[in-house]
Amino acid sequence: MNAERKANEGPPVVVVTGPTATGKTGLAIDLCQRFGGEIVNADSMQVYRYMDIGSAKPSPEERARAPHHLLDVVTPDVEYSAGRYAQEAREVAASIHARGGVVFLTGGTGLYIRAFLDGLVHAGGADPELRERLEREQGEAAAEGDHGWLHRKLAAIDEEAASRIHPNDERRLIRALEIRSRVGELASVVRERHGFSDRPYRVLHLALEIDKPELDERIDRRCEAMIEAGLLREVRALRDRGYGAALRPMRAIGYRHLNPVVDGEDTLANALEAMQRDTRRFAKRQRTWLRTVSEAVHVDPQDLAAISERVETFLHTGGAEVG
Numbered sequence: 001m002n003a004e005r006k007a008n009e010g011p012p013v014v015v016v017t018g019p020t021a022t023g024k025t026g027l028a029i030d031l032c033q034r035f036g037g038e039i040v041n042a043d044s045m046q047v048y049r050y051m052d053i054g055s056a057k058p059s060p061e062e063r064a065r066a067p068h069h070l071l072d073v074v075t076p077d078v079e080y081s082a083g084r085y086a087q088e089a090r091e092v093a094a095s096i097h098a099r100g101g102v103v104f105l106t107g108g109t110g111l112y113i114r115a116f117l118d119g120l121v122h123a124g125g126a127d128p129e130l131r132e133r134l135e136r137e138q139g140e141a142a143a144e145g146d147h148g149w150l151h152r153k154l155a156a157i158d159e160e161a162a163s164r165i166h167p168n169d170e171r172r173l174i175r176a177l178e179i180r181s182r183v184g185e186l187a188s189v190v191r192e193r194h195g196f197s198d199r200p201y202r203v204l205h206l207a208l209e210i211d212k213p214e215l216d217e218r219i220d221r222r223c224e225a226m227i228e229a230g231l232l233r234e235v236r237a238l239r240d241r242g243y244g245a246a247l248r249p250m251r252a253i254g255y256r257h258l259n260p261v262v263d264g265e266d267t268l269a270n271a272l273e274a275m276q277r278d279t280r281r282f283a284k285r286q287r288t289w290l291r292t293v294s295e296a297v298h299v300d301p302q303d304l305a306a307i308s309e310r311v312e313t314f315l316h317t318g319g320a321e322v323g
Contacts, residue, residue, distance in 0.1 A: 009202060010199075010200050010201045010202050011093075011097040011103070011200075011201055011202070012102055012103070012201070012202055012203075012204070012314065012315055013093065013103045013104075013105055013117070013201040013202070013203050013204075014031065014037070014102060014103065014104050014105070014203075014204045014206065014311055014314070015042075015104075015105045015106075015113060015117070015203060015204065015205040015206060016028040016031070016104055016105070016106045016206050016208070017042070017105075017106070017107065017108055017110075017113060017205070017206070017207055017208070017290070017296075018108065018206075018207050018208030018209065018210075018286070018290070018301070019108065019208075019210075019215060019282075019283035019284075019286040019287055019290075020056070020108055020219065020222075020279060020282060020283050020286065021215060021218040021219045021222045021279075021283070022208040022209070022210050022215065022218075022301055023208060023301045024106055024107065024108065024208060024301075025039075025056075025058050025062060025106065026062075027208065027301050027304070027307070028066070028104045028106040029058075029062060029065050029066045030304060031104055031307070031308065031311055032065075032066035032067075032102075032104055033065065033066060034308055034311075035102050035311060035312070035315065036100070036101055036102060037066070037101055037102035037103065037104045038066065038067040038068075038069065038096045038101050038102070038103065038104065039058075039066055039067065039068045039069065039104050039106045040069045040070055040089050040092055040093060040096070040103055040104070040105050040106065040116075041068065041069060041070040041071050041106065041107055042089070042105050042106055042107030042108075042109055042112045042113050042116065043055065043056075043106075043107035043108060043109055043112075044080075044085075044107075044109040044111070044112055045249065045252055046058075046070075046071050046072075046107070047070060047071070047072070047073040047074060047080050047085070048072070048073075048074060048075065048076045048080075048249050049072045049073075049074065049075050049076070050075070050076065050234070050237065050238055050241065050243075051076060051234070051238070051249060051255070052234065053226050053229050053230060053231045053234045053254075054226060054231050054234060054235070054252070054253075054254035054255050054258075055252075055254075056222070056226075057071060057072075058071070069089075069092045069096075070085070070088060070089060070092060073088070075243075076238065076243045076247050076249040076250060077242075077243055077247055079248075082111050082112060082115040082120060083115070083120050085112050085115060085116070086112075086115035086116050086119065086120055089105075089112070089115075089116045090116060090200075093105075093116075093201075102315065103201075105117075108286055110286070110289045110290075110293075111172070117199055117201065117203060118199050119199070130174075130177070130178055131174055131178065134150065134153075134174050134177060135170070135174065137149070137150075138150040138170060147167070147168070148167050150167075150170060150173045150174070150177075151165070151167040151173055153173075153177065154173050154176050154177055157177075157180060158176060158180065161176045162176075166285050166288070168281075168285070169285070203295065204297065204310065204311065204314040205293060205295045205296045205297060206296075206297055206299055206307065206310070206311075207290045207293065207296040207297065207298045207299065208299060208300075208301040209298045209299065209300065209301075210300075210301065215283060216280050216283075219276060219279045219280050219283060220276045220280075222279075223254075223272060223275050223276045223279060224272065226254060227268065227272055231254060231258060232258055232261060232262070232268065235255055235258040235259060235261075235262055236262050238250065238255075239259075239262055245259040245263075253275060253278050253279055253282060254275055254279075257271040257272075257274050257275040257278070258271050258275075297310065
């Protein structure tokens with residue numbers, strides 16, 4: 001079966017993605033209400049319980065407007081991998097399709113979206129000792145001002161894999177090094193052999209796009225709103241539950257900035273400024289990733305009529321649309 005024919009087969013999935021603060025949740029809910037859809041979360045932070053404000057999790061009112069899946073799946077001390085996500089998200093999607101519904105895969109985590117749509121490379125399990133050592137060595141290097149140590153380490157053995165990973169994406173850098181250690185092959189070789197070709201769906205990939213100055217302003221306002229909504233209380237509550245600052249979810253944007261405030265080592269004003277800066281940088285990385293997605297259809301999130309027309313055409317023509 002050729003790729004073009006395969007792209008036109010399978011149950012429909014509408015991806016709603018884009019940089020943080022572009023309005024993915026609100027748009028997805030509107031589309032669900034128009035087209036009988038259900039939302040499958042594709043945000044790697046929203047799978048964690050008790051982490052609501054900092055992850056911009058949909059409110060109870062928003063969840064009441066459309067069914068949501070894969071929110072609050074695990075506690076912050078549980079490792080939740082992209083492989084587990086792909087399996088559980090595909091199971092949820094199958095049940096939605098069985099009910100005659102449309103899947104709206106919604107979120108900004110590119111790895112989760114790709115894992116759901118195309119499957120993952122099966123290249124050995126995790127190596128906790130190697131991960132811990134690499135994380136520690138990267139932390140020591142960063143403390144001395146060498147933030148690119150981990151990226152250079154990968155580039156020295158697998159330049160192609162390193163070229164595909166942002167120097168700040170510690171998790172993917174470590175995974176590539178882990179594949180080399182566990183499998184004995186370069187991550188780029190394993191990736192090329194897999195080809196990410198396990199796609200059982202036909203897909204409309206909507207990428208929300210807002211001019212950078214407006215997006216930066218939205219991000220700054222969102223961070224301020226999170227503080228006003230009680231993000232500091234949320235972080236304190238997480239710490240009181242025993243979820244330490246070293247846990248991976250607690251090192252995410254917002255949480256890592258407020259942990260020092262909880263510990264009396266920083267001020268809320270400083271934390272907010274750093275949170276805004278790092279969120280803007282994160283949005284830039286998301287935009288960079290979306291430019292590599294050839295099938296993405298870049299849309300203005302404010303133009304609901306045009307987006308709805310695209311979705312309706314996609315659902316009723318039985319084909320996949322690319323930008």
